[in-house]
Amino acid sequence: MRRRPRGFLAALVVAATAGAALAQAPPGERRTGYELLGPTTKAMQDDDMANPGMLWVLDGEALWARPAGSAGKACAGCHGDAAESMKGVAARYPAFDDKAGRPIDLEQRINQCRVDRQEAPALARESRELNALTVFIARQSRSLPIEDVVAKDERLKPFLEAGKALFERRQGQLNLSCAQCHEELWDKHLAGNTISQAHPTGYPQYRLEWQTLGSLQRRLRNCLIGLRAETYAYGAPEYVDLALYLMWRARGLPIEAPAVRP
Amino acid sequence: MSRALISVPPKAKKGEVVQIKALIQHVMETGFRPNSSGVLLPRDIITSFKCLYNGTEVFACEMFPAMAANPFLTFHTLATESGTLEFQWTGDNGFSVKESAKIQVE
Amino acid sequence: MTGMTRRDILHCAAGGAVLLAVRPAAATPAAMQEAIRQVVGSARLTPGRMQLSVPPLSENGNTVPCTVTVESAMTAQDHVKAIHIFNEKNPQPNVISMQLGPRAGRASVSTRIRLSETQTVTAIAQMSDGSFRSHSANVIVTQGACLEDTP
Secondary structure, eight states, X not given: OOOOOXXXXXXXXXXXXXXXXXXXXXXXXXXXXXXXXXXXHHHHHHOTTTOTHHHHHHHHHHXXXXXXXXXXXXXXXXXXXXXXXXXXXXGGOSEEETTTTEEEOHHHHHHHIIIIISOOOOOOTTOHHHHHHHHHHHHTTTTOBOOOHHHHOGGGHHHHHHHHHHHHXXXXXXXXXXXXXXXXXXXXXXTTEEOOOOOOTTOSEEETTTTEEEOHHHHHHHHHHHTTOOOOOTTOHHHHHHHHHHHHHTTTSBOOOSOEEO | OOOEEEEOOSEEOTTOEEEEEXXXXXXXXXXXXXXXXXXXXXXXXXXXXXXXXXXXXXEEEEEXXXXXXXXXXXXXXXXXXXXXXXXXXXXGGGEEEEXXXXXXXX | OTTOOHHHHHHHHHHHHHHHHTSOOXXXXXXXXXXXXXXXXXXXXXXXXXXXXXXXXXXOTTOEEEEEEEOOOOOSSSOEEEEEEXXXXXXXXXXXXXXXXXXXXXXXXXXXXXXXXXXXXXXXXEETTSOXXXXXXXXXXXXXXXXXOOO
């Protein structure tokens, strides 16, 4: 059987409960999950020819060029070269959408074009196609800093607040908040993982645990399951609000999609 | 459709040892893993891979369920002459993928 | 922390252990020895002049990078014919068997393997003169936190 220090999580819960008021790490101390990786996992992310996430980028590139739907149009037909048209896009999502009257994430934005412009059925959340298109678009923003979208669009403010409240709320049978792990206990070990500051810089990402590429919502769902809290349906506004808050916390950090994480 | 990423240096000197990297998309379902109702998911893996250099086999391998998903391999070959490197993966359920890359040897 | 038992607290990190319990019997060190015998026959295994490199502590047992390098001139007369990797405790002892030859130029290969738990991994090199070399390494496999439900 795998060995791990029993009772560790119990000790961690106590430590978190006894913790002082929550403070966000100041910008200088913000660290992406990448910095906490072991050398071999870092190497896997760094080399495009060894990073399994790049297989989905290739998939996305093919889908980008392929006509679909009753309009018979490809993404490329309207948007041209993604290296130009999609550069920086992933660094400023979730973004406010007039039609929805609230922020939507990149996956939802892609599906809007699928439905409205290509006249094709929406792609399912976590489907290989949607993850591939999303990672292909996110890849075009690699190394670009995450934008402070809230500063540029006041309408996002209430949703940012909602996301922050979700992040700080204790939940689940473990009665822990996201912030307790990701702001007070980052750099500590939990089972085999080092807890990070939860910066969403590398999504969609290749997670060794999943053995595949997955979205930020899938990662958030994993943390909720870990807390034995209720999960939301994929695409739920709660996930988008959380994502908005996480992106805002990570503003200025570079996009690294597709990241590799344990 | 399974994607593959192949890295071969486009140019090499005659007699130089070059490194080749091959990454392919595949779940590598072990056949030992139960689904949520306890039923074992049937095995679905890549069982063999080979690399031909202008038709001659320079590397081959047999793989088992203990290979990680999306199998990754690196190996070396002597740059002997200009031509084509061919890569072939085969596996369960008729899985078969071929890719190729050019190398210029001077 | 009302209504929370120690069991609940541990659940998040222990979820995977439950899954392991329903897996079929794992290979044993003896099964690995048997699989190695299948390859080397009655020949002697000599340690040294080759290196199996694996991270001593893997971040996730699903993908453990490993590299095998064998000291060899890689000439027509003296080269590595094959490299095999075995494990002790997965359901099956074989991992991969690679065929090389003088055209390789250098006997150094790498791949990524799965390890169900902490165990010893052994690499065997089959030389052109009929001899065999081996090198083993122990890998500590830690379990990921907060695992999700299986498909």
